[in-house]
Amino acid sequence: MRRLSWSRRPNPILFLFLPMALTLCVTSVLQVAARTAFAAEFDVDTAAAFFGKKPAVWGMRLSPDGQRVSFLKHHKDDFPIAVVLDLTTGKANLIASSDKKKGVDIVRCEWASDTRLLCAYFGVWKLRGDTLGSTRLVAVDADGSNMKVLLQRQQRKAEEFALNQSAIIDRLPDDPKHIWVQLRKKNGMGVSRVDIEKNNLTTVERPKQGVWQNLSDGRGEIRLRYKTDKFWYDWEYRLAGERKWHRLHRYRPDDDHNIYWPVSISPGSNELYIWDWHEGRTALFQETLVEDPSEPRKRKLVYSHSEVDVDQTVGIGKFRRRVGVAYRTEKLHIDYFDEKLEAIDEAVSEELYGQEIVFVDESWDGRFYLVYASSDVEPGAYYRFDSATASLVRIMQTHPWLDGVNLARMKPVRYKTADEVSVPGYLTRPNGADGPVPLIVFPHGGPSARDDWGYGRLPQFFASRGYAVLQANYRGSDGYGKDWLGRGGFHGWRRVVSDIDAGVAHLVEKGIADPERVCIVGWSFGGYAALISAIENPKRYRCVVSVAGVTHPAQLVRDVWQGNLLEKRFTREFVPTKGEDVIQGSPLKRAKEMPVPVQLFSGDMDLNVDVGHSRDLEKALKRAKKKVSYVEYEGADHSIHRQTHSIDMLQRMGDFLKEHLRVENN
Numbered sequence: 001m002r003r004l005s006w007s008r009r010p011n012p013i014l015f016l017f018l019p020m021a022l023t024l025c026v027t028s029v030l031q032v033a034a035r036t037a038f039a040a041e042f043d044v045d046t047a048a049a050f051f052g053k054k055p056a057v058w059g060m061r062l063s064p065d066g067q068r069v070s071f072l073k074h075h076k077d078d079f080p081i082a083v084v085l086d087l088t089t090g091k092a093n094l095i096a097s098s099d100k101k102k103g104v105d106i107v108r109c110e111w112a113s114d115t116r117l118l119c120a121y122f123g124v125w126k127l128r129g130d131t132l133g134s135t136r137l138v139a140v141d142a143d144g145s146n147m148k149v150l151l152q153r154q155q156r157k158a159e160e161f162a163l164n165q166s167a168i169i170d171r172l173p174d175d176p177k178h179i180w181v182q183l184r185k186k187n188g189m190g191v192s193r194v195d196i197e198k199n200n201l202t203t204v205e206r207p208k209q210g211v212w213q214n215l216s217d218g219r220g221e222i223r224l225r226y227k228t229d230k231f232w233y234d235w236e237y238r239l240a241g242e243r244k245w246h247r248l249h250r251y252r253p254d255d256d257h258n259i260y261w262p263v264s265i266s267p268g269s270n271e272l273y274i275w276d277w278h279e280g281r282t283a284l285f286q287e288t289l290v291e292d293p294s295e296p297r298k299r300k301l302v303y304s305h306s307e308v309d310v311d312q313t314v315g316i317g318k319f320r321r322r323v324g325v326a327y328r329t330e331k332l333h334i335d336y337f338d339e340k341l342e343a344i345d346e347a348v349s350e351e352l353y354g355q356e357i358v359f360v361d362e363s364w365d366g367r368f369y370l371v372y373a374s375s376d377v378e379p380g381a382y383y384r385f386d387s388a389t390a391s392l393v394r395i396m397q398t399h400p401w402l403d404g405v406n407l408a409r410m411k412p413v414r415y416k417t418a419d420e421v422s423v424p425g426y427l428t429r430p431n432g433a434d435g436p437v438p439l440i441v442f443p444h445g446g447p448s449a450r451d452d453w454g455y456g457r458l459p460q461f462f463a464s465r466g467y468a469v470l471q472a473n474y475r476g477s478d479g480y481g482k483d484w485l486g487r488g489g490f491h492g493w494r495r496v497v498s499d500i501d502a503g504v505a506h507l508v509e510k511g512i513a514d515p516e517r518v519c520i521v522g523w524s525f526g527g528y529a530a531l532i533s534a535i536e537n538p539k540r541y542r543c544v545v546s547v548a549g550v551t552h553p554a555q556l557v558r559d560v561w562q563g564n565l566l567e568k569r570f571t572r573e574f575v576p577t578k579g580e581d582v583i584q585g586s587p588l589k590r591a592k593e594m595p596v597p598v599q600l601f602s603g604d605m606d607l608n609v610d611v612g613h614s615r616d617l618e619k620a621l622k623r624a625k626k627k628v629s630y631v632e633y634e635g636a637d638h639s640i641h642r643q644t645h646s647i648d649m650l651q652r653m654g655d656f657l658k659e660h661l662r663v664e665n666n
Helices: 044-052 152-162 339-351 457-464 489-509 525-536 553-559 565-574 612-623 643-661
Strands: 006-008 026-028 058-062 068-074 080-086 092-097 104-111 116-127 130-141 148-150 168-170 178-184 189-195 201-205 211-216 222-228 233-237 246-251 261-265 271-278 281-288 298-303 310-316 321-328 332-336 356-362 368-374 381-386 391-397 410-416 422-428 437-441 468-472 513-523 543-547 598-603 628-633
Touching: 044 457, 044 643, 058 104, 058 356, 058 368, 068 104, 068 381, 080 104, 080 116, 092 104, 092 116, 092 130, 168 211, 178 211, 189 211, 222 261, 281 310, 310 356, 332 339, 332 356, 339 356, 339 368, 339 381, 410 489, 422 457, 422 489, 437 489, 457 468, 457 643, 468 489, 489 513, 489 525, 489 565, 513 525, 513 643, 525 543, 543 643, 553 612, 598 612, 598 643, 612 628, 628 643
Parallel strands: 026 391, 437 468, 437 513, 513 543, 543 598, 598 628
Antiparallel strands: 006 310, 058 068, 068 080, 080 092, 104 116, 116 130, 130 148, 168 178, 178 189, 189 201, 211 222, 222 233, 233 246, 261 271, 271 281, 281 298, 310 321, 321 332, 356 368, 368 381, 381 391, 410 422, 422 468
């Protein structure tokens, strides 16, 4: 939720600061829930219900005039619906809903104009034995009328080539009746202009062999494209107002550490913003495009940080203009290029002290701002800031049932490994903890992701049960530069295991964790890290929980859809397919060595980690006469996001951990 207005990989334009009184008045638009006081620790069912529930609201966006918001919310049939709320009258109306029968979810809505919205849908289906994700795009008026399913009629015969029909590459704000979308035909992507009222298509760029991405300048001109073939990956560009393509950047498919990536290009100019390495960390650069690509391009460093990667930009407003860059040390930091936003951010941060502030949207006249604020103990709330009156009004909380609940604090920690490397991470301790308590080690997914400071439903669930929680950003995690990332992926599994174990040892030494009561829980790559950690350190853990975890890394390459050659190559970069690591780094192949009870969860429609990973490990563990329980959720994807599934999983997980950690009165 904290990344709604960001894009990875900004165009630094400064605006004149508008003087304003910075005294804020905070009021509430809607009374979403009464405050409810609970004890610091819940029983299993209460904790599962509280932390397994879907947010009351997510994906909120501000209308161009700043008078209404759209958002998604959970419906009683366990599927999302889309709602528009008038901030003046408080009147809310349903505009679109998910298709429960087909298992298709509405996943986002955005405003095309003050009267019409675009909503994207996502579903998972089977094609010739493969599990595939599919998207659709719907246009609907703000009162829920005049709904049109875009593109589907024109793409009906394309089968697998029509999977993604929601890739908007230019919203054309000056022409609100039209958008540009990217569509696939055979082995390449083209661009079409779509009438969002009549559902008519006009070709802008014909599909080209090997072209997988087209980028617009945001004002109706295609300026960049991304091409691949068997030997090379290429970025190409056009000069402003021209049709001829020039090579911008070329690299080999096996270049693990290429991060050159265009961010945006200024309309009508040849000034390009890109991500690339600077002193071993991701930084933002400006390049000037030239007519002769053999000539050197002027490059200027725009923004970098001496300790961490800077790899996200903040974009808001009519043209989603780039107004700042974001990076994370122990917590989120946003540095703004826009002086007006910088001043508003300072004022809002003072009013909502201790919370992370993100600007999600700006009204097209620059008066109103949609703000999202959250912290480790504040699950999140949306606000509207009026720059004319300097007033901040709360619209809705994301988790109103947690209002008044004494959540556990999440604190940054660092610890040393055997080779004297300092590993960053986070520690969440249960409220009132005094002396050693049971510990849950919770490695992140990715594999090249990282944990961040902020509210997390699983750490809070564990803490509510009386457990401390360690989340380590071990070597191989993203955000700390090229050297920290290393080779990446499953190649560095031994380093991951070692860094996690050093964190446990540190907490035991400090008297925070009880060495006799430690379990490890992970999701996706984190599930893999949990399983292989238990095998490598048989005396460290009392139990393992793996949710949608990888159990045999080499299988990932074979699992990737046969038609997606680009994804298959990408997967190979992260997975060893030769040598001893194929066996030694595989929990499935080493199932006989599993020393502790294992609990597995998976969805049967998982696109990221095929359900076969959990099924095969369950069989292997049973053959080896190991203790294992397995729950498979029908129709669930990698996130297992249905509320009924989520609550059930937390209940089962809570009982499993209680059994093996033996917490009194838990």
